[in-house]
Amino acid sequence: MEYTPSLFSGTESEYLFNALLVTTPWQEDEVVIFGQRRILSRKVAWMGDASFSYSYSGTRKTASPWSPGLMLIKERVEKQCAHRFNSCLLNLYHNGSEGMGWHSDDEKTLGRNPVIASVSFGAERAFKLKHRESGEVVSVLLENGSLLVMKGETQHHWVHTMPKTKKINMPRINLTFRMFLG
Numbered sequence: 428m429e430y431t432p433s434l435f436s437g438t439e440s441e442y443l444f445n446a447l448l449v450t451t452p453w454q455e456d457e458v459v460i461f462g463q464r465r466i467l468s469r470k471v472a473w474m475g476d477a478s479f480s481y482s483y484s485g486t487r488k489t490a491s492p493w494s495p496g497l498m499l500i501k502e503r504v505e506k507q508c509a510h511r512f513n514s515c516l517l518n519l520y521h522n523g524s525e526g527m528g529w530h531s532d533d534e535k536t537l538g539r540n541p542v543i544a545s546v547s548f549g550a551e552r553a554f555k556l557k558h559r560e561s562g563e564v565v566s567v568l569l570e571n572g573s574l575l576v577m578k579g580e581t582q583h584h585w586v587h588t589m590p591k592t593k594k595i596n597m598p599r600i601n602l603t604f605r606m607f608l609g
């Protein structure tokens with residue numbers, strides 16, 4: 428895991444947060460829990476090179492074309508990681524009451540050892556990883572304009588979460604760049 432606190436400056440981050448907020452075709456997310464569909468208040472979008480169809484938490488999504496702001500971010504991230512990405516999942520958390528449960532990014536179409544590049548704008552939130560066997564928990568504060576890269580066997584051995592918190596009343600946008608195979 429590699430963390431870069433300021434891949435984007437404060438000014439760039441503020442501009443990009445606003446651009447993403449207004450230009451992204453945000454959609455309601457749903458999960459299927461015990462066979463029942465539930466709409467989540469967190470908003471999501473998925474952008475990519477081609478119109479992929481992608482299965483995530485029991486629902487299917489189709490990628491929209493890259494927006495100019497997201498393309499600029501993708502190019503900076505690719506340079507920093509020396510790795511190419513063909514899609515991005517965007518999450519909008521309106522405040523600390525919205526989060527994401529424990530999971531790993533282990534969809535088969537990502538291949539065995541995916542590189543996942545996670546960029547955050549807006550409110551600083553704690554991101555947690557838990558080792559599947561030892562139960563060790565690592566917490567990383569994801570700052571405005573930061574990049575967190577997960578790679579190698581991370582998704583095999585660790586699950587991660589964006590815990591809900593009552594302390595944060597500001598929005599946050601997270602982007603996870605991914606490379607889907609075939």
Ligand SMILES: O=C(O)CCC(=O)C(=O)O
Nearest residue numbers: 516518532554589601603
């Ligand atoms: O919001 C975050 O930092 C985590 C997002 C995440 O884990 C995902 O989209 O798979």
Ligand SMILES: [Mn+2]
Nearest residue numbers: 530531532587
């Ligand atoms: Mn994830």
